[in-house]
Amino acid sequence: MSNPFENAMSQLNKAAKIMNLDKDVHEVLKQPERVLTVSIPVKMDNGEIKIFTGYRSQYNNTLGPYKGGIRYHWNVTLDEVKALSFWMMVKCATVNIPMGGGKGGIIVNPKELSIGELERMSRTYIQKIWRDIGSDKDVPAPDVYTTPQIMAWMRDEYEKLVGHADPGVITGKPIEQGGSEGRGFSTAQGGVYCVRELAKKMNMKPEETTVAIQGFGNAGSFMAKLLYNMGYKIVAVSDSQGGVFYDEHGLDPDKVEEIKKTGSPLACYCLGNACSLSEVPHEGPCKHITNEDLLELDVDILVPAALENQITAENAGNIKARAIVELANGPTTPEADEILKEKGIIIVPDVLANAGGVTVSYFEWDQNVKGEHWTEVDVLQKLEKIMVDAFNEVWDTKEKYGIDMRTAAFVKAIERVAQGLKKTLS
Ligand code: NAD
Numbered sequence: 001m002s003n004p005f006e007n008a009m010s011q012l013n014k015a016a017k018i019m020n021l022d023k024d025v026h027e028v029l030k031q032p033e034r035v036l037t038v039s040i041p042v043k044m045d046n047g048e049i050k051i052f053t054g055y056r057s058q059y060n061n062t063l064g065p066y067k068g069g070i071r072y073h074w075n076v077t078l079d080e081v082k083a084l085s086f087w088m089m090v091k092c093a094t095v096n097i098p099m100g101g102g103k104g105g106i107i108v109n110p111k112e113l114s115i116g117e118l119e120r121m122s123r124t125y126i127q128k129i130w131r132d133i134g135s136d137k138d139v140p141a142p143d144v145y146t147t148p149q150i151m152a153w154m155r156d157e158y159e160k161l162v163g164h165a166d167p168g169v170i171t172g173k174p175i176e177q178g179g180s181e182g183r184g185f186s187t188a189q190g191g192v193y194c195v196r197e198l199a200k201k202m203n204m205k206p207e208e209t210t211v212a213i214q215g216f217g218n219a220g221s222f223m224a225k226l227l228y229n230m231g232y233k234i235v236a237v238s239d240s241q242g243g244v245f246y247d248e249h250g251l252d253p254d255k256v257e258e259i260k261k262t263g264s265p266l267a268c269y270c271l272g273n274a275c276s277l278s279e280v281p282h283e284g285p286c287k288h289i290t291n292e293d294l295l296e297l298d299v300d301i302l303v304p305a306a307l308e309n310q311i312t313a314e315n316a317g318n319i320k321a322r323a324i325v326e327l328a329n330g331p332t333t334p335e336a337d338e339i340l341k342e343k344g345i346i347i348v349p350d351v352l353a354n355a356g357g358v359t360v361s362y363f364e365w366d367q368n369v370k371g372e373h374w375t376e377v378d379v380l381q382k383l384e385k386i387m388v389d390a391f392n393e394v395w396d397t398k399e400k401y402g403i404d405m406r407t408a409a410f411v412k413a414i415e416r417v418a419q420g421l422k423k424t425l426s
Contacts, residue, residue, distance in 0.1 A: 004083035007334055012086070015410035018401055024425050025418045032059040032082050038128035040106065042121045045114050052108050054125045057085035058138055059101035062420040063093055065136055066102030067358065067365075069143025069172075070125075070154075076105035084143075087329070088358070091351040093413035095390040097362045102138050104129070110145045122150050126157040133158065135168030135369055141361050142172040152177045168368035171361040180364035182379040183357075188222030189380065190356015191327045193387035194348050195227065195301065198323055201395060202346070206231035210248075210299040212321070213237045214291065215306030216260065219327045219354065223303055224253035232301075238294045240306070246297065247286040296320060304331035311336045319345060326350040341404050349406035351413070352394055359386050 009030060016026045040052040055078055058066040068088035071081075081103050089101025106125060110118055132138060142151055151173045158169050167178035175181070182189070199209065211232050213220045216239040224234050233250035239260070245251060295302065295315060302321035304310050308330035311319065316336035323346040326332065330350060332340070340347060363379055366372075374382075398408035 002333070003079050004330070005079040005086075008083040008086045010334060011406075011410055012414070015407055015414050018403060018407060019411045019415060021414060022418060022422055025421050028421060028425070029060065029414070029417070032057045032085055033061065034058040034132070035078070035082065036129055036132060037078065038125065040121060040124045040128060042117060042124060044117055052106050052121060054104065054106040054128065055081045056104040056129050056132065056138070056140075057081045057102060058132070059085035059089045059103075060417060060421070061100035061138075062417050062424070064098035064100055065134075065365075066138035067092060067099035067141070067361065068101060068103040069141045070104035070106070070146050070150075071143040072106050072108050072110040072145040074107060074109045076107045081105045084329075087351060089417065090410055090413040091355050091358055092362075093416045094351045094394065094409045095355045095359055095386050096393075096416065097359055097386070099139070099358070099362055099365075102140070103143075104140055105143075118150070119153050122153045123157040126154050127161065130158050130161045133169060134162070135166050135365065139168065139361075139365055140170050141358075146172075148172055148174045148177075148179060168365045171364040171368075173364070178364070178368050180360055180367060180379060181374065181376040182383070183360045183364060184218070185222040185226070186360035186379075186383060187219045187327065187354050187357035188226055189383060190359060190387045191219070191223050191303070191325055191353050192226045192230070193356070193384055194353050194391050195232075195325055196230075197388060197391040197395075198301075198325070198346070198348060202323065204300055204322075207233070209233065209301060210235045210250075211301045211303060212246075212294050212297045212299045213303040213305055214294055214310065214331075215239060215304070215328065216256065217305070219357075220303065220305030221253060221257060223305060223327055224251075224256070228253050235299060236289065236294050236297055238291050238306075244289050244291055244294055245286045246289050246294075251286075301325060304328045307331070309333055311340070313339065316340055317343075319343070321345060323348065326353045329354065337404065337406065347405055348391075349409050351409050352390060352405070355390065356383055356387060359383055 036056040038054045040054050041049050044050050068085055085101045085103035092099040151170050155170045173179040209232050211234050213224050216237050228234050236246040238244035296318045298320040300322050302324045305327035311332040313335040316339035325348045393412055394405055394409045397412045398405050
């Protein structure tokens with residue numbers, strides 16, 4: 001698999017060429033501003049000390065404090081963390097929020113730790129990086145395998161070290177700890193606003209539009225429910241257990257979720273016209289398809305909402321969807337991007353489609369530093385405006401330069417960062 005930081009830099013270079021980016025600004029943007037590598041000794045339950053390695057990459061803070069999640073995963077590498085911090089810079093600038101790009105990670109399989117070990121590791125990580133974070137410096141958040149509970153421990157440890165309250169030091173906290181209303185489904189909600197705007201551009205009516213969603217976790221399941229409630233036909237969903245189903249009449253995501261909770265394979269629940277997954281009576285049972293089949297279905301909109309590198313040079317040629325809305329981070333490889341572009345498939349890129357999450361994280365930070373708590377209605381109104389404006393700016397940039405939406409988002413974002421950065425260099 002290609003190096004994520006090299007991929008990120010090839011995206012930067014592509015955008016730089018199109019927008020004729022200032023040479024000095026381009027040079028600055030080829031490196032993170034600061035990278036911390038820390039060793040994290042943790043007393044395990046058996047009394048032994050185990051050392052974990054952690055990172056924090058602060059890519060660029062021209063537009064505001066660094067912002068980005070902390071990932072706990074056995075495959076974390078420094079290059080991955082650097083790339084993710086670059087993409088966070090691009091994501092925040094794409095949706096025009098006043099935050100920079102950052103990312104952190106620890107090389108660990110959190111499933112192998114007890115709750116106590118997890119807490120001690122999280123607190124020790126903060127003891128190693130606390131001087132470089134803070135609501136006015138760098139604001140971490142959850143990412144893969146990190147949770148609101150972990151954010152609450154980290155905030156607590158940080159405040160003990162600095163000796164004063166600073167709830168805005170970290171976002172993705174539980175509501176009682178200063179978390180924001182709406183954060184739980186904000187990524188999907190942002191994606192839904194993108195789908196709605198895209199449908200207008202492509203003349204798609206919800207009731208005639210079919211959607212397949214890969215991944216039925218936080219992002220994918222909320223996306224399925226929100227789109228279903230708007231009248232879209234969710235024809236296929238999948239998860240890592242292989243429970244993959246296809247009903248051309250449309251599945252009811254709440255029913256899918258109910259059945260998933262029982263742990264049974266979903267296929268058993270569809271007996272033709274007595275289908276437990278769909279409101280609509282139909283002749284034969286839903287088809288059981290593989291994850292690979294799902295990506296290649298003849299649908300209007302495909303939503304990858306699981307892992308990175310799902311659409312590659314190998315399967316891009318077989319994709320039949322008219323549009324792809326990337327809720328997952330990095331689901332499409334650069335080679336696949338080129339193939340899909342040739343086929344005329346529109347991709348709403350991750351830096352735009354899943355930016356609802358970081359936008360509500362920014363709202364959380366904003367509420368914390370102002371000592372406010374907004375209602376869900378307020379949060380969603382503000383989110384809608386930001387997402388709709390960003391979608392249309394990216395669309396207009398695509399039209400202006402005759403480029404794909406991903407490159408357009410990079411051009412728009414880097415334009416914003418460059419304007420501020422240039423002033424610091426002259
Ligand atoms: P999650 O862990 O809640 O869900 C992931 C889902 O993907 C699960 O249903 C899992 O079973 C499924 N999955 C795993 N491997 C699969 C495979 N091979 N085929 C099909 N499905 C598979 O994670 P999430 O928070 O929903 O995140 C999903 C994606 O969205 C990630 O790329 C993440 O970086 C991105 N994202 C999430 C947020 C957020 O706020 N949750 C924000 C921005 C981006």
